[in-house]
Amino acid sequence: MKQNETYRITVEKRHSSLHTKDIISNIADSLSNKVSLENSDWEIIVQILRNKTGVSVIPPDTILSVDREKRVELD
Structure with a gap:
């Protein structure tokens, strides 16, 4: 991540x-x-399920949204 770039942290845990x-x-x-x-x-x-953890650092426009994909198919 370059010094002038911004970030957001999202945590999903179960x-x-x-x-x-x-x-x-x-x-x-x-x-x-x-x-x-x-x-x-x-x-x-950050995704946590019991004692397992996954971390991704990605540009926001590469996140798969199933709802968004369904809307595109309907258009």
Whole structure:
């Protein structure tokens, strides 16, 4: 991530006692970039299912939206 780029952190968790705010704080504390919740250059997605964790750092326009794809098919 370049210094002038922004990010957003999204946490999706199931069956985990970890707190979303703690996860976001731990990640954000290690980054000097600015946060943009509405128009970020990068999306940091943290997915937690019990004791398994997945992390993605991707541009927001590459996130698959099933609902969006269904609407495109209907048009």
